[in-house]
Amino acid sequence: MSTPPGRxxxxxxxxxxxxxxxxxxxxxxxxxxxxxxxVIDVATPRTPLQLESGATLPHVAxxxxxxxxxxxxxxxxxxxCHALTGSAHAAGRxxxxxxxxxxxxxxxxxxxxxxxRHFVVCSNVLGGCYGTTGPTSLDPTSGHPYGPDFPRxxxxxxxxxxxxxxxxxxxxxxxxxxxxSMGGMQALEWAVTHxxxxxxxxxxxxxxxxxxxxxxxxxxxxxxxxxxxxWHGGRYSLERQPETGLGLARAIxxxxxxxxxxxxxxxxxxxxxxxxxxLSSSFEIASYLAYQGVKLVRRFDANTYIGLTxxxxxxxxxxxxxxxxxxxxxxxxxxxxMGIPSDVLYPEVEQRRLVEHLPRARYERLISPHGHxxxxxxxxxxxxxxRRFLTELES
Amino acid sequence: MSTPPGRxxxxxxxxxxxxxxxxxxxxxxxxxxxxxxxVIDVATPRTPLQLESGATLPHVAxxxxxxxxxxxxxxxxxxxCHALTGSAHAAGRxxxxxxxxxxxxxxxxxxxxxxxRHFVVCSNVLGGCYGTTGPTSLDPTSGHPYGPDFPRxxxxxxxxxxxxxxxxxxxxxxxxxxxxSMGGMQALEWAVTHxxxxxxxxxxxxxxxxxxxxxxxxxxxxxxxxxxxxWHGGRYSLERQPETGLGLARAIxxxxxxxxxxxxxxxxxxxxxxxxxxLSSSFEIASYLAYQGVKLVRRFDANTYIGLTxxxxxxxxxxxxxxxxxxxxxxxxxxxxMGIPSDVLYPEVEQRRLVEHLPRARYERLISPHGHxxxxxxxxxxxxxxRRFLTELES
Numbered sequence: 078m079s080t081p082p083g084r085x086x087x088x089x090x091x092x093x094x095x096x097x098x099x100x101x102x103x104x105x106x107x108x109x110x111x112x113x114x115x116v117i118d119v120a121t122p123r124t125p126l127q128l129e130s131g132a133t134l135p136h137v138a139x140x141x142x143x144x145x146x147x148x149x150x151x152x153x154x155x156x157x158c159h160a161l162t163g164s165a166h167a168a169g170r171x172x173x174x175x176x177x178x179x180x181x182x183x184x185x186x187x188x189x190x191x192x193x194r195h196f197v198v199c200s201n202v203l204g205g206c207y208g209t210t211g212p213t214s215l216d217p218t219s220g221h222p223y224g225p226d227f228p229r230x231x232x233x234x235x236x237x238x239x240x241x242x243x244x245x246x247x248x249x250x251x252x253x254x255x256x257x258s259m260g261g262m263q264a265l266e267w268a269v270t271h272x273x274x275x276x277x278x279x280x281x282x283x284x285x286x287x288x289x290x291x292x293x294x295x296x297x298x299x300x301x302x303x304x305x306x307x308w309h310g311g312r313y314s315l316e317r318q319p320e321t322g323l324g325l326a327r328a329i330x331x332x333x334x335x336x337x338x339x340x341x342x343x344x345x346x347x348x349x350x351x352x353x354x355x356l357s358s359s360f361e362i363a364s365y366l367a368y369q370g371v372k373l374v375r376r377f378d379a380n381t382y383i384g385l386t387x388x389x390x391x392x393x394x395x396x397x398x399x400x401x402x403x404x405x406x407x408x409x410x411x412x413x414x415m416g417i418p419s420d421v422l423y424p425e426v427e428q429r430r431l432v433e434h435l436p437r438a439r440y441e442r443l444i445s446p447h448g449h450x451x452x453x454x455x456x457x458x459x460x461x462x463x464r465r466f467l468t469e470l471e472s
Numbered sequence: 473m474s475t476p477p478g479r480x481x482x483x484x485x486x487x488x489x490x491x492x493x494x495x496x497x498x499x500x501x502x503x504x505x506x507x508x509x510x511v512i513d514v515a516t517p518r519t520p521l522q523l524e525s526g527a528t529l530p531h532v533a534x535x536x537x538x539x540x541x542x543x544x545x546x547x548x549x550x551x552x553c554h555a556l557t558g559s560a561h562a563a564g565r566x567x568x569x570x571x572x573x574x575x576x577x578x579x580x581x582x583x584x585x586x587x588x589r590h591f592v593v594c595s596n597v598l599g600g601c602y603g604t605t606g607p608t609s610l611d612p613t614s615g616h617p618y619g620p621d622f623p624r625x626x627x628x629x630x631x632x633x634x635x636x637x638x639x640x641x642x643x644x645x646x647x648x649x650x651x652x653s654m655g656g657m658q659a660l661e662w663a664v665t666h667x668x669x670x671x672x673x674x675x676x677x678x679x680x681x682x683x684x685x686x687x688x689x690x691x692x693x694x695x696x697x698x699x700x701x702x703w704h705g706g707r708y709s710l711e712r713q714p715e716t717g718l719g720l721a722r723a724i725x726x727x728x729x730x731x732x733x734x735x736x737x738x739x740x741x742x743x744x745x746x747x748x749x750x751l752s753s754s755f756e757i758a759s760y761l762a763y764q765g766v767k768l769v770r771r772f773d774a775n776t777y778i779g780l781t782x783x784x785x786x787x788x789x790x791x792x793x794x795x796x797x798x799x800x801x802x803x804x805x806x807x808x809x810m811g812i813p814s815d816v817l818y819p820e821v822e823q824r825r826l827v828e829h830l831p832r833a834r835y836e837r838l839i840s841p842h843g844h845x846x847x848x849x850x851x852x853x854x855x856x857x858x859r860r861f862l863t864e865l866e867s
Contacts, residue, residue, distance in 0.1 A: 286741065287741070288732060288735070288736050288740075289735040289736050289738070289739040289740055289741070289755070289756075289757040290727070290731075290732040290735050290736065292741070292753065292755050292757050292758065293723075293727050293735060293757045293758070293761055294727060295753075296723075296751070296752055296753055296755070296757065296758040296761060297720060297723050297724050297727070297761065299752035299753070300720055300723070300751075300752055301696060301699070301720060303752060304696070304699065304700065304716045304717065304720060305699065306701045321699045322699065325692060325695055325696060325699060328688075328691075328692050328695070329692050329724060332685070332688050332689060332692070336685075337683060337685045337816070337819055340683070340684040340685050340688060341683050341684050341685065343684070344684040345683075345684055346681065346682070346684070346687070346788070356691070356695075357691055357694035357695055357698060357778065357782070358687065358690075358691055358694070358782060358785055358786075360684070360687050360691070360785065361684075362684040362685075362687050362688045362691065363687065363688070363691040366688055366691060366692065383752065387752070387753060390753055390755065391753075393741070421732070421816065424732055
């Protein structure tokens with residue numbers, strides 16, 4: 078097989094922009110090192126959490142990580158919000174394994190989110206499966222995992238839980254709430270819901286609400302899960318979840334997270350060396366998509382996937398608040414909005430609309446061939462934009 | 473619910489460009505009227521068809537329709553090639569039902585493919601399920617439908633079958649071989665395989681071979697079918713095929729056939745009035761995708777879907793022929809290549825590459841918000857470009 082021009086370069090840097098960043102920023106930066114995830118209760122039977130749906134959760138635990146120190150003012154905190162399948166593990170390493178946090182190149186002493194000056198918090202969202210109460214948690218009434226009986230929850234409910242975490246941590250206000258994709262939804266929602274406590278927001282690769290296109294992609298992903306004979310209406314055992322369906326859902330989503338150009342440069346028409354009966358063709362792209370599915374199935378839960386994608390689809394920053402333009406115009410926070418020209422899932426038109434109406438917003442493009450996933454890849458550019466924005470906030 | 477600007481217009485014209493064309497072209501055009509599908513044998517035990525794979529088919533029937541008259545020279549014929557789920561029914565109406573042919577606005581007396589001057593032929597491809605031998609046909613050795621035992625077939629095999637049809641019809645050479653999507657693959661393949669018998673080709677919304685992106689989309693669609701418990705390795709009864717999987721495959725494909733903008737204008741965040749348990753959300757886009765699936769399941773076969781998408785993925789115009797650039801440079805036919813700027817499945821870069829290397833090619837853009845499906849919607853533009861191209865050929 079011939080190697081198309083550009084393949085080698087892309088291979089070397091595919092997902093390895095973190096290494097580039099480390100070389101680029103040299104000795105200035107450090108890791109936050111070993112981190113220990115924390116869990117605290119933010120709702121108890123005496124302080125239950127009422128959800129937007131009206132349902133009540135008698136107990137909510139939140140898993141979070143925090144890096145750096147909160148200063149005496151309580152106002153040097155940054156809230157980092159994760160995306161669909163993310164967790165509270167944004168930086169550093171756990172003792173149990175060597176997997177760095179999902180934004181590790183950006184968070185640490187001397188890094189863009191500088192833990193020498195900021196208290197950086199990241200928590201697993203409500204409804205997640207990484208330690209915060211969600212479908213895999215025990216339902217105290219039944220003693221079994223909630224599964225499909227976990228109540229419908231929303232992006233606003235996620236923010237309500239983070240709000241309780243904020244109080245528990247003694248954070249007076251957030252210097253910035255920061256996130257990409259579903260994390261960006263939370264950042265925008267924070268700024269609208271709690272305008273006095275959010276000095277700034279950073280939203281990357283996201284809009285004010287899901288398009289028909291984004292909903293359609295989530296819909297086929299959910300249907301893939303629900304068509305799996307192991308789905309059982311969500312009443313599977315956690316050891317025997319609908320793996321085929323969840324893997325297929327991930328494969329569909331992965332296509333939308335990347336781009337025509339990046340997949341072409343990386344895989345083209347190369348054949349896989351792996352002979353896998355689960356695949357319907359021998360192309361390397363097929364093998365890659367299957368592998369991405371298997372990886373997710375090992376670390377994620379199908380009910381959670383369905384609940385989180387529904388929360389994203391249903392979310393509308395303007396719902397119950399009037400016209401979207403007016404809602405955005407009323408946001409006092411400074412905003413850094415970033416879009417990725419190759420993002421087919423949340424195209425730039427969505428970020429430009431945010432910037433058009435947010436009164437104190439700046440727009441920056443992440444130039445990347447990698448599509449939506451650019452916010453987890455283009456660390457050099459992310460670092461530069463975040464550094465500049467946070468510096469301006471402090472001046 | 474408010475109606476976003478532009479929604480009404482798109483509703484009116486969604487899929488109704490044929491009516492626009494009829495109004496635009498006024499009384500000049502006519503329908504080919506009632507047509508009767510024909511079936512002829514192009515391979516028999518005495519004249520079997522050897523496929524590219526080496527397998528042999530002892531019997532191949534071809535379903536086709538023809539409109540207009542072949543002239544004495546045998547050189548006024550146009551071959552119209554259909555796309556993935558198409559059939560030989562390109563124009564007119566059948567007695568049994570009133571569904572017009574899939575390119576009816578373009579084929580007829582006075583229309584762009586003018587049946588007063590051209591002999592227009594359209595045949596169902598090898599491996600199809602609309603009358604030409606394929607997975608749903610009886611295997612003469614077993615007496616049962618081939619199902620998953622139908623041999624692997626390719627775009628080149630489809631052309632070999634059409635070549636036999638050409639001989640049977642007495643067509644000396646094709647004035648043009650014309651197609652969009654998979655039909656465009658056949659048009660290009662015809663021009664390369666039989667340079668002396670193809671005066672011109674028209675290829676719309678297609679490239680010389682599938683990208684990783686296109687393969688990836690087909691892969692997840694096939695996996696959706698194969699994950700259906702009714703799949704049974706393809707050994708389902710034709711009355712009980714993997715409907716859920718095939719419907720899901722279609723829903724995935726439909727997203728890639730349309731575009732962000734067209735789905736947004738048509739559906740946005742509207743809710744469906746239909747309450748359907750098979751859906752995972754109440755948005756209209758979810759209902760639309762499910763409906764598209766149901767419609768396909770009623771008229772198409774899962775083994776056929778898998779066989780045809782594999783043929784598309786495996787096809788490479790240059791395979792076994794040297795460098796693609798040289799293969800294209802050796803095509804003597806005049807070529808009209810059309811691309812659709814909003815096509816995310818076969819982006820314009822693929823058509824531009826064809827035009828760059830085909831020595832006698834012209835490029836035209838179909839301006840459409842509708843993405844890949846534009847070649848089945850934008851009849852006004854298609855008619856104008858086809859009319860001009862065919863006129864030039866005759867002069």
